[in-house]
Amino acid sequence: MIQFLLASQSPRRRELLGLLGYPFANMAANADEAAITTPD
Structure with missing residues (x-):
């Protein structure tokens, strides 16, 4: 079975x-979500 x-x-x-x-x-994800940007 898939886990x-x-x-x-x-x-x-x-x-x-x-x-x-x-x-x-x-x-826990080891990512700084505050550092992620998106184009406007």
Whole structure:
């Protein structure tokens, strides 16, 4: 069975995946989201 890798610390996302019965591993993303820019 496929196991998802959840790169989020969101308790709600973990809860939703658990409720759906999907197996997953939780790992914090090592990214500085504040440094990401998008063109206007």
